[in-house]
Amino acid sequence: MNKLGFGFLRLPRTDPEDDTTVDFTVLNEMVDTFLASGGTYFDTAYTYLGGMSETAVRRALVERYPRSAFTLADKLPSWKVKKKEDCERYFAEQCGRCGVDYFDIYLLHWLNRENYAIAEQFDEFAFLQKLKTEGKAGRIGFSYHGDAALLEEILSAHPEVDIVQLQINYLDWESPALEARRCYETAERFHKEIVVMEPVKGGTLASLPEEAEVLLRAHAPQASIASWAIRFAQALPQVHIVLSGMNTMEQLLDNIQADMLLSDKERELLDAVCTILRQSIAIPCTACRYCVSHCPEKIAIPDYFSIYNEYQRNPADGWKITPVYTAIAGKHGKASGCIGCHSCERNCPQRIAVSRELSRVAAVFEK
Ligand code: SF4
Ligand code: SF4
Structure with missing residues (x-):
């Protein structure tokens, strides 16, 4: 099995206009296929799909499989915490929505400079540590949307962290604004497990300008364009899991088949694709809808x-x-x-x- 994780941020919908209308017929089949292929890692968060993501975890996974059959990661909405007791309240609510009494992985969601200050103000790291001690969280960490310098600061202050979830894809790898490579190297230096989010950059790397697609198809005619992005992330040695938000069975099957190796020649091709992409994407929005x-x-x-x-x-x-x-x-x-x-x-x-x-x-x- 490759390093694929099933992200519950984007899911199949019965109404394409409404994120909360999860198509459980399709989703259940995708979950079955993912588990049958050897995958075990599922990722959700309190705020995904207005709370529907956690409910979907319960209905498509928890109520249909024994707890030992999967690894479940969830995230505390760190920025919503207004007093220390809120951490317990959110955690209990999340357990209820998901139908579980512990999470294998529990993260502070979305740390950046602003949210890190909130996390420190309300002792959110201590809360994670407490959950771990009580057996309510297996491993702990945070998902991250800041620069490499702040990541270093957080990891220095919190050696108790096991996992860092980073946005890594081949287009952002050398981005001076997003610093994907520098963040990866920082987490690697601190010996943290890395979970990758947005490997396909919200779908941006699934459909490329024609000039770029011609380059990739000439090298590997059978490979999908998105599979190159999944492979780039999987090939990084410190990466343990590559999350993909999938809303069709075709995407899932394509991701399951993605190879984990990338040759030097293929890396050069991706560099060429990046050059083309930087000239062609007007606004690098990933459609995460956080805004x-x-x-x-x-x-x-x-x-x-x-x-x-x-x-x-x-x-x-x-x-x-x-x-x-x-x-x-x-x-x-x-x-x-x-x-x-x-x-x-x-x-x-x-x-x-x-x-x-x-x-x-x-x-x-x-x-
Ligand atoms: S503009 Fe909105 S949807 Fe696009 S990347 Fe930013 S937060 Fe996500
Ligand atoms: S009004 Fe404009 S700046 Fe304010 S949240 Fe909406 S899009 Fe953003």
Whole structure:
């Protein structure tokens, strides 16, 4: 079995417009296939899919398999904690939603400078340690969205941590803003297990500009484009698990088959792909939707960025893409409705200047 973990951030849906409408017929079959292939690791969080992710874990996994058949990771919403007792309250609620009385892995969710300060203020690391001592958490750690310097600071202050969950993919590897390689090397230096999130960068690396796809297909005609991204993460020696949020059986089967090795020649090809991609992605949004609930104007931020990127790739298709924008804007705030409060930007793991980018979207689709 490769290092694949089943991420419950993106799941099959009966209504593509509504993240909470999980299609359990498809999901149950995917869970069965994943376990039958030797996979065991499942990842969820309190805030994923508005809480529906944890419920989906219970229905698709916990109620259908013995507890010993899988490894379950969950995350405390570190930034929502307002007093120490909240940690216990969230943990109990999460156990209830998932239908378990312990998690194999329990992480502080989304540490960056701001959330790390909250975690320290309310002794969240001590809470994790207490859970571990009581047998309610097997291994502990945090998911991370900051730079390498802060990661070093946290790992120095908290040697009790077992696991760090990092955003790693071949496009971000040398990114000066996201510092994927430097964060990986920092965690490696501290001998932490690394769990990778967003290996396909929210789907960005599943569909490449034609010039880049031609390069990869010439080398491996049968391999899917997404499998290259999964393989890049799996090939890193300190990586224990590569999470993939999958919403179709085809994606799951493709990920299960991904090889764990990457030759020097293949690494060179990915470098060439990165060069092409950096010139072609207008807005590097991964559609994680973390920003959406923070927007007072109910702007469909990732949907607008997706169609804007599509437009930038194929401006000649503008006549087809603009009506899609108009339809979405009919149900949500328009791009031009952004009031520049920057609330979304504080919650964007890709550190996108959302407000500025929305003005570019508005200039194209609202003219
Ligand atoms: S900056 Fe704009 S898009 Fe972001 S939360 Fe504020 S209004 Fe919404
Ligand atoms: S703008 Fe940022 S937070 Fe919002 S969906 Fe895109 S990557 Fe996620």
